[in-house]
Amino acid sequence: MVIIDAALTRFAADGFDRATTAAICRTAGIGSGTFFHYFPTKLDVLLAILELGTAETAAWFAAQQGRADAGGVLGDYVVHAATEYADPRVAGFVKAVGAVMNDERVAAALARDEAVVADGLLPWVRAAQAAGEVRSDVEPARLCAWVLVVLDGFLGRLAGETGFDAAAEQDMLIDTVQRLLAVRSG
Template structure:
């Protein structure tokens, strides 16, 4: 009986997902055919369907992989000083926003989530993981006195997420907008929102 090499299997899945992500970003999810994905990945259709039964399965896998990356990212951020972790998070968001292919893919996934309940469920799960991780980071910062302890960390995480969503939408709408030039503004916007009230003494 033929055995499956798990590392090779994961690598092939990853290569297919990367090829599909490029196609979805360039052509859109619905205008991308399985033939397009096969051509980009350099595989046959039979090989593609061995790893993924449908385009929907690929986009769900992309969402799930990003959720895993968020967990790993925030594990590292929470080892830093709270404000340093928040600052690093904002820098990473700005880096992602500067990648227009990534932004197009993110918005394409959001659009598909509005049409497909299965994709919507996985996107909601991933967003919940991100919101929960950001909430915990903000709670750490509040406990240390680095940010306003009167802020509800969960609500603050939602609003920071809304800023991120707005940033990505601005990139998609304005070809002249350069996120890499907006770092100081984004940091000021978020940090002023989170700043302790005047006269507050850190514990």
């Protein structure tokens, strides 16, 4: 985890192209032999960061099993995501990933992550619709897609606009998703 955390820090600060394995090793306090024992290239460590995020998301959804408040799970996921976005390294890391997203392994990792989020949200949207906790005038998969549009848009703004503060905008993000999901009257 030390190497992954250091790589996240370096990718965020330096971008993918300028982040060097030497800088990652210095930040981690390790030798290059240790780095290369675990990761043949810096792209491999970037992929490991993405895969770790995907695994953490899957674990988050798995931990929600047995809850009876589907709408609460949806709200909690948005808070969970917003809290992760508040890490000051996220904006730079998103830019670093953007620099290599045409690599087929990166594209596949991003697709897996999106699928884990969508597959994690979908049963909760269905259950929340059945319980009357969220709007039911939109198909569940489409509603999930729009939650992802809002979250992805927030990340895009965070990465693209200097001064956009995820922590300061967290309440607006949560409010936006709540309004998207809200039951429509009449």
